[in-house]
Amino acid sequence: MTYEFITVNPQAQKFVTLIQLNRPGELNALNRQLMTELSSALRELDADEQVRVIVLTGNEKAFAAGADIKEMADATAIDMVNRDQFATWDLIRKTKKPIIAAVSGFVLGGGCELMMNCDLIVASETARIGQPEIKIGVMPGAGGTQRLTRSVGKALAMEMVLTGRFITAEEALRAGLVNRVVPVEFYLKEALMWAQEIAQLSPVAVKLAKEAVLQAFNTSLDEGLLLERKNFYLCFASEDQKEGMKAFVEKRKPEFTGK
Numbered sequence: 579m580t581y582e583f584i585t586v587n588p589q590a591q592k593f594v595t596l597i598q599l600n601r602p603g604e605l606n607a608l609n610r611q612l613m614t615e616l617s618s619a620l621r622e623l624d625a626d627e628q629v630r631v632i633v634l635t636g637n638e639k640a641f642a643a644g645a646d647i648k649e650m651a652d653a654t655a656i657d658m659v660n661r662d663q664f665a666t667w668d669l670i671r672k673t674k675k676p677i678i679a680a681v682s683g684f685v686l687g688g689g690c691e692l693m694m695n696c697d698l699i700v701a702s703e704t705a706r707i708g709q710p711e712i713k714i715g716v717m718p719g720a721g722g723t724q725r726l727t728r729s730v731g732k733a734l735a736m737e738m739v740l741t742g743r744f745i746t747a748e749e750a751l752r753a754g755l756v757n758r759v760v761p762v763e764f765y766l767k768e769a770l771m772w773a774q775e776i777a778q779l780s781p782v783a784v785k786l787a788k789e790a791v792l793q794a795f796n797t798s799l800d801e802g803l804l805l806e807r808k809n810f811y812l813c814f815a816s817e818d819q820k821e822g823m824k825a826f827v828e829k830r831k832p833e834f835t836g837k
């Protein structure tokens with residue numbers, strides 16, 4: 579499939595696909611077409627056995643400056659209900675394979691929300707992260723009030739959502755919003771290296787582990803522990819579990835196949 583607002587490099591590295599948001603003139607503002615393209619690309623990649631890890635990036639100046647304000651400016655509430663544009667975002671959240679965000683420059687509004695939908699986040703030192711919707715008379719609508727609060731706690735989330743203040747990459751790191759901060763020339767390389775590392779592991783175990791961690795946000799401790807235990811037991815149905823444990827005993831590097 580060809581896309582207008584994203585580029586997809588299916589084998590950026592072995593088992594690693596790179597998706598780049600590609601509306602540079604609008605600081606990668608997330609219009610509905612871009613988000614539809616992204617969710618359909620992710621659905622395809624999720625079903626592709628040659629893909630184990632996905633890296634999602636923008637460009638140095640902007641990961642994404644939010645949902646497309648111009649597209650929404652004249653909408654009525656009923657237009658918004660009928661479009662239900664954020665329903666597409668739920669599909670992104672449902673991706674089973676790990677997604678690593680490599681962010682730089684503006685990471686705002688829907689851009690911050692998209693980043694928070696990813697599983698691991700590498701930020702460039704130049705990243706500026708915020709939920710500035712309040713400054714244009716609205717509020718976050720694609721998870722900003724919920725995921726940000728779970729991630730950084732009430733104090734900082736409230737400050738960012740109520741004032742629209744941008745935080746630096748370093749502040750985001752201290753708050754636990756991103757995993758790593760590196761100089762701008764390395765953020766994408768770092769994310770790809772990390773992806774390569776995860777791509778060497780059992781894709782079965784990686785998927786089951788991702789599902790279990792995400793469940794921690796959605797459920798009681800007892801239910802979460804139950805899912806974790808079942809996923810752990812389920813790993814024993816895979817050849818990868820046999821290979822991984824045998825390789826440990828034989829003191830060699832395992833070769834995982836995803837079977």
Ligand code: CAA
Binds near residue numbers: 607644645684719721
């Ligand atoms: N939607 C549409 N277009 C956008 C955009 C957005 N979110 N952000 C930037 N652009 C466009 C600008 O309109 C401009 O286009 P033109 O050249 O055609 O005028 C181009 O991108 C470059 O932007 P600026 O000239 O504004 O660049 P700047 O460096 O002066 O400022 C900025 C950068 C501070 C990020 C500023 O563009 C800005 O404040 N953008 C909006 C940020 C925002 O409010 N995001 C939240 C959107 S709502 C949302 O995301 C809801 C949700 O929960 C999903």
